[in-house]
Every structure is written in C-alpha cells, then in structure tokens.
Amino acid sequence: MSAPVGRARDAVARPLPRATVDRLPRYLRALDELETRGIVTASSMTVSAAAGVGSAQLRKDLSFLGSHGRRGVGYDVTHLRGRIAAALGVTSRQRVVIVGIGNLGHALANYAGFGERGFSVVGLVDVDPEVVGNRVSGLVVRHLDELERLVDELGATIAVLAVPASAAQRVCDRVVAAGVGGVLSFSSGELAVPRGVDLRTVDVGAELQILAFHGHRRQSPGA
Amino acid sequence: MSAPVGRARDAVARPLPRATVDRLPRYLRALDELETRGIVTASSMTVSAAAGVGSAQLRKDLSFLGSHGRRGVGYDVTHLRGRIAAALGVTSRQRVVIVGIGNLGHALANYAGFGERGFSVVGLVDVDPEVVGNRVSGLVVRHLDELERLVDELGATIAVLAVPASAAQRVCDRVVAAGVGGVLSFSSGELAVPRGVDLRTVDVGAELQILAFHGHRRQSPGA
DNA sequence: CGCTGTGAAAACCTTCACAGCC
DNA sequence: GGCTGTGAAGGTTTTCACAGCG
Numbered sequence: 251m252s253a254p255v256g257r258a259r260d261a262v263a264r265p266l267p268r269a270t271v272d273r274l275p276r277y278l279r280a281l282d283e284l285e286t287r288g289i290v291t292a293s294s295m296t297v298s299a300a301a302g303v304g305s306a307q308l309r310k311d312l313s314f315l316g317s318h319g320r321r322g323v324g325y326d327v328t329h330l331r332g333r334i335a336a337a338l339g340v341t342s343r344q345r346v347v348i349v350g351i352g353n354l355g356h357a358l359a360n361y362a363g364f365g366e367r368g369f370s371v372v373g374l375v376d377v378d379p380e381v382v383g384n385r386v387s388g389l390v391v392r393h394l395d396e397l398e399r400l401v402d403e404l405g406a407t408i409a410v411l412a413v414p415a416s417a418a419q420r421v422c423d424r425v426v427a428a429g430v431g432g433v434l435s436f437s438s439g440e441l442a443v444p445r446g447v448d449l450r451t452v453d454v455g456a457e458l459q460i461l462a463f464h465g466h467r468r469q470s471p472g473a
Numbered sequence: 474m475s476a477p478v479g480r481a482r483d484a485v486a487r488p489l490p491r492a493t494v495d496r497l498p499r500y501l502r503a504l505d506e507l508e509t510r511g512i513v514t515a516s517s518m519t520v521s522a523a524a525g526v527g528s529a530q531l532r533k534d535l536s537f538l539g540s541h542g543r544r545g546v547g548y549d550v551t552h553l554r555g556r557i558a559a560a561l562g563v564t565s566r567q568r569v570v571i572v573g574i575g576n577l578g579h580a581l582a583n584y585a586g587f588g589e590r591g592f593s594v595v596g597l598v599d600v601d602p603e604v605v606g607n608r609v610s611g612l613v614v615r616h617l618d619e620l621e622r623l624v625d626e627l628g629a630t631i632a633v634l635a636v637p638a639s640a641a642q643r644v645c646d647r648v649v650a651a652g653v654g655g656v657l658s659f660s661s662g663e664l665a666v667p668r669g670v671d672l673r674t675v676d677v678g679a680e681l682q683i684l685a686f687h688g689h690r691r692q693s694p695g696a
Numbered sequence: 697c698g699c700t701g702t703g704a705a706a707a708c709c710t711t712c713a714c715a716g717c718c
Numbered sequence: 719g720g721c722t723g724t725g726a727a728g729g730t731t732t733t734c735a736c737a738g739c740g
Contacts, residue, residue, distance in 0.1 A: 269709060271686050275679035279661055293721065302663040306711055313723055321722045322718040338682050339689025346681070353580035358677070360576050363661065367678035368685070407688050408681060431691055432684030434677075438502055438586065440525040448687040450680050454581070454657075455590035456498035457673050458569070458631060459561050461655030462591070463494050464671040465630050466562025468654055492731055516699065529733060536701055544700045544739045 266337070270311045274338050275367075276301045277308065281331040293324035340368030347373040347406040347430070349421055350413035351381050351391050354436060358412060359387040372404040394421075401428035411435040422449075489560070493534045497561050498590075499524045500531065504554040516547035563591030570596040570629040570653070572644055573636035574604050574614050577659060581635060582610040595627040617644075624651035634658040645672075 280300035284292055298308040312318065312325075318333050319325040335341050346369050348355050355376070358364075364371050374391045376382055382393045392400060400406070409425040411418055411433060418437040425433060432448045435441055438456065443449045503523035507515055521531040535541065535548075541556055542548045558564050569592050571578050578599070581587075587594050597614045599605055605616045615623055623629070632648035634641055634656060641660040648656060655671045658664055661679065666672045 267709075271683060274686070275676070275682040276663075278682070279679075280663075283662075295721090300663070304711075306713095307709095309721090309723065310710080317723070319722050320718065321716075322720045324721070337686070339685045340682055344681075344685050344688065353583050354577075357576035357580045361677065363678040364681070367661075367682060369678075369681055408684055410681075431688045432681075434680050434684060438590075439506075440499075440503075440523065446691065448684055450684060452675055452677070452680060453498070454584065454675070455586040455592075456502075457657050457675060458567075458587070458592055458633075458655075459498040459501070459563055459590060460494060461631055461657060461671055461673060462562045462567050463497070463560070465567065465654045468669065490731075518699090527733075529735095530731095532699090532701065533732080540701070542700050545698045546740070547699070 264314050266314055270314055273301075273303065273307075273311055274334055276303070277311070278331065278334045278338065278340075281327055281334065284327050285331060289327055291324050292327050294319070297325065297330075335368070338368075343368055343370050344408055345370050345372045345404055345406045346408045346410060347371075347375060347397075347401060347404065347425070348410045348412060349375045349394070349397070349425065350411060350417075351376040351378075351384075351386060352412060355410075355412035356386060358410060359389070369408070372406060373400045375400065397424055398428040401425065401430060406430055408432040408434065411437065413437065415439045487537050489537050493537055496524075496526065496530075496534055497557055499526070500534070501554065501557045501561065501563075504550055504557065507550050508554060512550055514547050515550055517542070520548065520553075558591070561591075566591055566593050567631055568593050568595045568627055568629045569631045569633060570594075570598060570620075570624055570627065570648070571633045571635060572598045572617070572620070572648065573634060573640075574599040574601075574607075574609060575635060578633075578635035579609060581633060582612070592631070595629060596623045598623065620647055621651040624648065624653060629653055631655040631657065634660065636660065638662045 277297065280297055283300055284297065294305040294309045298305040301308065315333055315337055318330055346364065348358055348371060351359065351374050359371060359374055371389065374386055374389050375394055375397055376391050377394045382391050384391050407430055409430045411421055413421050415437040418435060418439055419441055422433055422435065422441050422443065426443055426447050433443060435449065435451045438453045441449055500520065503520055506523055507520065517528040517532045521528040524531065538556055538560055541553055569587065571581055571594060574582065574597050582594060582597055594612065597609055597612050598617055598620055599614050600617045605614050607614050630653055632653045634644055636644050638660040641658060641662060642664055645656055645658065645664050645666065649666055649670050656666060658672065658674045661676045664672055
C-alpha cells in the first residue's frame with residue numbers, strides 16, 4: 251500500500267514503450283547466444299546483428315532501461331543480459347499451467363524452451379478421461395475440475411490455452427478467476443479478459459494468411 | 474516487363490499498409506463467424522466488435538480495399554468476406570509443406586485450422602528414420618533428402634518449419650532454394666532469408682516473456 | 697437519420713546524426 | 719578513434735470528427 255522512498259536516480263521510471271518490450275526477448279536470446287560463444291563485450295552493432303534489428307533501434311531501446319554500456323567499448327554481455335532479464339521479470343522463474351493436452355498441448359508440455367527461457371511448467375489440465383491421469387513430460391494430467399485449486403496451490407501466474415476455440419472463452423474466464431495474470435492462447439477467436447489481465451494470442455492460421463498475402467502479391471502485383 | 478493498360482478505376486492500387494494486412498485475417502475470421510450466425514448485413518460496429526478492434530480502425534482498413542459498404546446500412550457479410558479473402562490471396566487454396574514432424578510438427582499436421590483457413594497440407598518431411606514412412610494425418614512422412622523434389626512436384630508455396638533451432642537456418646535455406654515464397658518458423662533464433670521471400674516467426678518463449686513483463690510490472694510497478 | 701469513407705490531428709515508432717564520454 | 723546515449727526529423731499507425739450518401 252504505502253509507496254515510500256521514491257528514489258529517482260538513474261532510471262526515471264520511463265514507461266518502456268510497448269514496441270520495445272516486444273523486442274526485449276529477442277535481445278535476451280541474442281545475448282544468450284553471444285554469451286555461449288564466449289563473447290564478453292559486444293558493441294550495439296554486434297548485439298543488434300545477432301538480434302536481427304538495426305543498431306540505432308537497439309541503442310534506443312536499451313536507453314529506456316538506463317545506461318548500461320561503456321562509450322567507446324560496448325556492453326558487458328552478462329551484465330546486459332541480467333538487466334534485460336530483470337526488466338522482463340524472468341529472474342525468478344514463473345510458473346505456467348497448460349490447459350488442453352491434445353496434440354498441441356502435448357507438444358508444448360514437452361517443449362524444452364520453457365525451461366531455457368525462464369519458465370516452469372507446473373501443471374497440465376484436460377477434460378478428456380482418456381488423457382487425465384496420463385503422465386506427460388513428468389507431470390500427471392489433472393482434470394479441469396481441479397483447475398482453480400491447482401492454479402492456487404502451484405502459484406501459477408501464466409496459463410497457456412491449447413483448447414478448441416469453442417471452449418476457449420470459458421476456460422479463459424476460469425483461469426483468470428483463479429488468479430493468473432497472463433494468458434497465452436492458441437485459439438483463433440477473440441477472447442475477452444478483464445482489465446489488468448494480459449492476453450496474447452498465437453494464431454497459426456492468421457500467420458499463414460499473412461504469408462499468403464505476400465505470396466500472391468508477388469505473382470500478381472497489379473490487381 | 475511491359476506494364477500495359479493501367480486501369481485506374483475504383484482502387485488506385487493503394488499500397489495496403491503493413492498493419493492493415495496484419496489485421497485482415499482477424500476480419501476474415503470475424504466475418505466467418507457472423508456468416509455462421511446467419512447475419513447477412515453488419516455495420517462496422519458489429520464487425521469490429523467481433524474482430525476485437527475499434528470501428529474507425531476497421532473502416533479505415535477496409536477503405537484501402539475500396540468501397541464495399543452501403544452508407545446508412547453497413548456491409549454485406551458474404552461479399553465483404555470474399556473481398557478480404559481475395560485481398561489475402563486465399564481464394565485459391567495454397568499448398569503447405571511441414572518440415573519437422575516432432576511433437577509440434579505432429580500437432581500442426583493434425584491441426585484442422587489449415588483447411589478452414591484456406592490451406593492444404595500437402596507434404597510432411599523429417600530426418601528421423603523412426604518418423605520417416607509413418608502416416609500422419611493421412612500423409613506419409615518423407616525424408617528430408619526428398620525436400621526439393623516434393624516442393625517442386627507438389628507446388629508448395631509455403632513451408633512451415635518445426636525443427637530444432639540448430640537446424641532451422643539450413644532447412645530454411647533449402648526450402649527457399651526449392652522455391653517456396655513464404656516461411657513460417659517456430660524456432661526462436663533469427664533466420665536470414667533472401668529478398669522477396671517472406672518470413673514470419675512464432676516464438677512461444679518470447680510470447681511468455683512478454684507476458685512475464687506485464688505480470689511482474691503488476692506486482693512491482695515501481696523499480 | 698444512420699452509417700460509411702476519409703481528410704486532418706494526434707500518438708506512436710523508427711531512423712538519423714551527432715554531442716559526449718571512454 | 720570508437721561507440722554510446724539521445725534529441726530531433728521523418729515515417730507510420732491510430733483516432734477523431736465530419737462531409738456525403740443512402
């Protein structure tokens with residue numbers, strides 16, 4: 251409640267533009283790669299090339315996080331990596347529940363990237379009696395009835411929805427009511443979430459249609 | 474080379490802003506939904522609500538496609554659906570090859586959304602001898618060696634890559650050399666493609682990290 | 697009178713270019 | 719000399735608000 255000691259030092263709590271936040275994961279991955287390659291110090295050119303953006307863009311984005319480079323030298327890879335991880339909030343491992351253990355949910359549950367990128371899959375949920383009770387990637391699949399209890403007991407902050415579009419809104423409402431603050435949906439429909447809850451949608455069909463647009467433009471640039 | 478008969482009639486071949494193209498799939502899906510519900514005519518308010526955008530945004534976007542609504546009335550749902558499908562280039566079913574039939578590739582191969590959204594999965598490719606030869610979703614998985622021949626014979630225009638990050642660039646180079654014009658990658662790393670080829674990347678780890686950002690901001694809005 | 701289609705305004709984002717520090 | 723950090727310029731996207739048509 252009480253917000254004491256407003257230390258206005260190096261970062262004046264700039265608001266971090268949305269577009270910048272969307273790029274931070276790329277930078278984090280690029281820095282991981284450089285670190286793995288044993289590179290200790292890197293210029294904005296080096297990092298931005300690894301991340302696939304322009305160097306001015308990178309420097310501008312980083313400037314919102316405060317000043318962490320050395321002029322004439324570049325950035326300390328490990329230090330910068332830490333700053334970005336802190337900004338993203340992936341220093342303490344976030345807990346994820348996956349709802350819907352069909353083909354896609356199964357693939358996600360086995361996806362090693364979760365661990366590498368700072369997340370722990372702590373719960374798997376489905377409704378199908380054929381699936382409930384199975385062990386997938388070291389976890390037993392629980393029934394949807396237990397969703398609220400699981401989210402609460404496991405302290406999940408993020409839910410991944412890999413359920414049919416027809417069920418997505420209902421499941422979404424339940425995970426939100428259970429207290430998660432972020433939802434990643436793989437269904438194509440629009441989902442409504444209350445203010446304060448963050449929703450992101452991955453729509454494979456939409457991605458393909460965007461590719462289709464550019465493809466057919468290539469063939470018939472006129473009409 | 475010769476660019477004849479430049480008929481400058483209703484649409485002056487406006488360039489379709491990138492942001493607009495990215496939203497067209499949402500509109501298409503929203504219109505499908507309205508059509509299924511038996512709605513024949515809809516105002517920009519109705520359509521935009523179903524698509525999850527503002528009504529002014531929708532009207533502005535549609536204005537780039539030409540004038541297809543009736544003032545005081547709204548849009549003919551079926552007609553508008555057709556116009557958007559045509560703009561996206563999904564009137565003639567595009568052919569897709571999936572490379573990498575692990576957990577994710579398997580899930581994608583079985584994903585019904587491809588058909589519903591205007592695509593045919595015509596080929597599945599992997600390197601693992603355990604997987605090659607298996608029948609998945611009605612198709613036999615072929616070996617990576619056959620990739621170029623398959624893309625050519627099947628007339629694939631889009632490749633979906635569900636391969637390990639370490640293999641992604643090599644596979645990408647090959648599908649591009651084989652002639653596909655669009656690539657959808659599920660690996661997290663940066664991929665380089667030549668000019669004229671369209672690349673889109675779905676990075677689940679990055680999506681989660683963006684959710685994490687907003688989640689931890691919610692808890693500690695200060696530092 | 698209602699709703700589209702669209703200029704104009706406002707917000708946002710990227711790129712440039714250079715002052716300032718190492 | 720080299721590279722960061724950042725104002726300022728330029729570009730794109732969104733929102734507003736209303737003229738114009740049905």
